[in-house]
Amino acid sequence: MAISIPDELVENIRQSVNIVDVVSPYVALKKQGRNLFGRCPWHEERTPSFSVNEEKQIFHCFSCGRGGNAFTFLMEKEELSFPQAVAKVASMTGIELDSTYTVSSDEKRQISQHQRDLLALYDEATKFYHYLLVNAEIGDDALQYLHQRGLDDTTIDAYMLGYAPEGDALYNYFNEKKVDYQLMRESELFIVWDDGTLHDRFVDRILFTIRNREGAPIAFSGRRMSNDTTIAKYMNSPESALFDKSEELFNFDLAKTTIKKSKVVILFEGFMDVIAAFQAGIHNGVASMGTSLTKTQVRRLGQSAEEINIAYDADTAGQAATYRAIDLINKNSSLKIKIINIPDGQDPDEYLRSQGIDALREVLTRNLKDPVEFNLNYLRKDYDLSNQSDIFNYIEQVLPALAQVKEPLVRQTYMQQLATEFNVSSSGLEEQLRNLMMQQQASRQTENTRVKDNYVPILETPNLVEKPVLSQVEQAEQILLTWMLKHQDAWLKVTSRLDFHFVDVVYETLFMLADGYKQKNQIQEIDNWADFMDFVKEPDLVRVLSQLDQIDDAMMQELDQVDEYIGVLLNRAPLEEKIKQKQRELLEAKQVNNEVLATQLSFEVLSLLREKQAAQSNQQ
Incomplete structure (x- = not known):
């Protein structure tokens, strides 16, 4: 039976390695005073801000804030679990670990037996719902709907899409298998009535499987099949012992290899958009749970990518979410941002169906806008720009965005555009911007x-x-x-x-x-x-x-x-x-x-x- 590596052995392994030897394959270090400095391996920078303290055996990046010891460095750079990082350092120093220690790739996170049981339950539920979709007559309408949306059978299988019929099909299936009542109750796959009986949470819905970073199913998002508008169009699993919606990203498990290789991630609004991009050969797409992007999700993406392309919908909610996402990403990562502009106000899934795979691939990889340009256009909606007072208020809103731009030529270009469009003094704008930048610098x-x-x-x-x-x-x-x-x-x-x-x-x-x-x-x-x-x-x-x-x-x-x-x-x-x-x-x-x-x-x-x-x- 696998057991955790003892703390004493962990400390012995850590003391047996010099952190410089761990970091050097990834960062060219140069002595500067008491510490060594180099360019941070997680983001682009012209001035080295990545510091290694050989005496304390720790590292710290003054720019992005990452830091820790030799184990932490490998965990973040190679996306290893703590036991895996310890094992890798042990192999560098010639220390042999007993085979009973938990370090294998399928044990990336230390989880309890109860969580293992829940994961097994979700895996079985995923297979059951997928079977009903692709093999059972009861799933024919749902399967036909997905085909009409442009998805082929290979994609449907790759994402293990499913169908939850009316009634209590999943409960009856698990009950026949003698699955423990308390485990089913805690899984959030069911709704508990006042009399204590369990009933399927998802009824007459197409199911999108939400997986953790290791690829294990942990939740579902269900789209209703009926035309009853009194029922929510989409319903997600509530948070559970397995699922925290602020941490998870749809498709990250399948996309992470491509993201690491290309250093680019595409952020979509909907699950169907991610799947449409996948079918078009774009395999680095992810989606947050709705439009509520979180700091944790941004930081996870920042560990694997250097650039993030936002492809939210063109409707009011999608544009507002894009504006919030730009600010959140700028504040919590060094990711370079671009905005994907899909023609005719369509979302990626709609564009795939109307224009085809090649057209969607072209848009997602080439039709990119600068985030500053997006912000300037987005802020216009709040003002009547035929009114002089609103013009001044608008300029007051956009100047802070321009002050964040690091490239002088880019700043100058946008300033000139503002001056020309609104017939205001370019020197006056430049003075305001200079004062604003000085205030930001002073802070x-x-x-x-x-x-x-x-x-x-x-x-x-x-x-x-x-x-x-x-x-x-x-x-x-x-x-x-x-x-x-x-x-x-x-x-x-x-x-x-x-x-x-x-x-x-x-x-x-x-x-x-x-x-x-x-x-x-x-x-x-x-x-x-x-x-x-x-x-x-x-x-x-x-x-x-x-x-x-x-x-x-x-x-x-x-x-x-x-x-x-x-x-x-x-x-x-x-x-x-x-x-x-x-x-x-x-x-x-x-x-x-x-x-x-x-x-x-x-x-x-x-x-x-x-x-x-x-x-x-x-x-x-």
């Missing part, structure tokens, strides 16, 4: 004054590398948590406060993990960060830890300052969140031209800002 500069002077100092990074903009509260969280991990006196001072908690869940999670790590190892201070990263394991948390380790020890000298950081988190954070909420409401009121509400909210925002200013004055 990225290291603040070197104390908390009581309204700012929390943050770490310095290598030359020419921009740091992410952190709120004052998050800066306080970072420094305070680092201080607590490295110095027991700070830990005791903070934990003596019964009312204390971190604002952001990631820092609260690391705080709790650190408490467990310290108790397990019977230590007071964490000085072996590489080992603590092994304990944490979760890549996103390890990435945050690598950022914390870069904080200058000079920021953690005067113990009295701990109270000031605590004050920021307990007093200022709620007030700042209230201000942000009111500012969001004010912006929404302006967008719908509700002048009365906008005036009221303006006074409320002003009052809260004065309250914040007074609180800051009292701390000085």
